[in-house]
Amino acid sequence: MSTTAIKTEGISKRYRIGASEGYRTFRETLTDAVKAPFKRLAGLGHPVPENETVWALNDVSFEVKKGEVLGIIGRNGAGKSTLLKILSRITRPTRGRVELRGRVGSLLEVGTGFHPELTGHENIYLYGAVLGMKSWEISRKFKEIVEFSEIGRFMDTPVKRYSSGMYMRLAFSVAAHLEPEILLVDEVLAVGDAAFQKKCLGKVGAAAGEGRTVIFVSHNMGALETLCHRGILLEGGCKVFDGGIHEAVSKYLAKSLETDKSPLENCRRRGAGKMRAVGFRLETPGGLPLEAAKSGEPAAFCFDFENRSCGPEERVSVSFSVQNEREFGLFHYYSHFSGVYFTDMPAKSTVRCLLPSLDLAPGNYFVQVCTKVAGETDDWPQVLLPLNVMGADFYGTGDPNLSTWGPMLVKGEWSLRRST
């Protein structure tokens, strides 16, 4: 029997933005209070003007059956976190209604409520309580939690002396033993080392296997595709797609290709600007649009250019660089490194660089483009173009689950030379 676990009906959420960013100054209120005593203080004030607000969610309805694993996909600002916050009762919707059947556990951040002065042992109980566990429940699972974390020796050390990795492990271990009927997970699994991450993803997967309902928000398309059956795509606070996870992911990736052209056209830039990069996209070697870059598969980086005032004799070198989400630069590649200069640029052109194998671990990266004309930096748009890389069969072993320990992947020939 499949019963409904979560039902949302037209939920919308409006946030105040603008001049008075969130909390207001006392003076502002005092002057208002003189005009309309008590009303403001009690939050009954005049309606906020529409232009000072943003609808973070707009009329979103869906139903989730018991035991279903739902992925929520969308770009930054699409309203994913807001949706989870409403479902986990951290904030209330401005309109609409949600019905939840069963105990809800939410992990919007791992380690919320951890106190650095307290020991690992004490923090397990505190964090457990914060996540809504009962203390008998924590006591019962205490051994398991400690074992899962693999840092049993440090249980009596204050958490402030932990490395960030240990901190995460402990927090995750507690969180992983939360056994609600409905589990809401935000991006959190994106941190920690790869092996432990896998262990945690496994735990989420197991939760699903045991008939728990899971809603999972992530930018990690690989994890979404392995864990979820169904995906909802959010865009600007609206639900634009609801269906199979694979279709949702490819819709999302296709959308992010479409929309990533424009940021290059209106952004701050440095340089004289004789040439101008106006578009970026990925292509397959055959020149078809590449919806998703995959680890170890070929990818052509294509940049559309406009020639504004570059003479036919001037030598143009185009570069692109890739950095990870922590803005750590991975590489920067100018065409002239390979001895390639472009001359006689037409009014509109596309510069293409085919990488035979994209040796990046699955994850989110950013691309920057920069152009030199006659040795001078000529166009350097100050914008990070997103690049999502999905896991693929990099090593040719049939296993698409790749290490995300670091951003780069290598492969080579292994051998054993016996010394006797």
Next chain:
Amino acid sequence: MDSSEADITVIGPESGSVFVELKELLRYSELFYFLAKRDIKVRYKQTVLGGLWAIIQPAFAMIVFSVFFGRMAHMPSDGLPYPLFVYAGLLPWTYFAGALSSSGESLVVGSNLITKVYFPRLIAPAAAALAGLLDLFVASFLLAAMMLWYGIYPGPAAFLLPLLAALLFFCALGAGLWLAALNVQYRDIRYVIPFLIQLWLFSSPVIYPASIIPEGYRFLLELNPMTGIIKAFRLCLLGGTPDWVSLLVSAAVTFALLISGAWYFRRMERTFADVI
């Protein structure tokens, strides 16, 4: 499994009924207890002298007040030795001041908790106010020592002390709820709190006995809920019968403060996570 029909949560734009909220509070009583325990542990661990601070603070205030008001200004003290008189007042006062400021700050200090997990928000200021009770208990050992020293023993009214402590807690919580909720909306409250506590100290009979206020104005003093509580504390500990009228007025004002505070807190609660 416990996924009974009773376990349905409905989330809408409006706050649930008071009844539902009370049930939620009960359900999260463990978190309440853990948060209070955390506050206590952290306070006692972080400092070298730990629990001794609970005594040092009021003891030091007692010495200063005894020198300036007792010795130099010859403040009357209802026939009691001034140090004992002032310390018996400082005990509830120190708790009140500490609980008021920590519960007033509780939401802002715990903003990370507020924006990332759900729990009935009322728990945060309540746990902060509860944690201070241990300090009150610790500090009362010095009072006991002083009573032995002066040879003054509590009367039969001492059995009222737990009730008084509860009243004190509710009084601090009532005012703390107002401040905590206002603090989320208006950060100026942070600066208002110390100032408010100072003013409140001088309008409570801690340093001086209520009897030095002229008859005609005494009712103003009585409107301050701390007046009745402090007076009763002294009388219970140092002998005599409590002034029932004064205590009842204090209790009434305390509950008015608590109920209005809870009302305002509940009104503002749903915006906490958005504006904090």
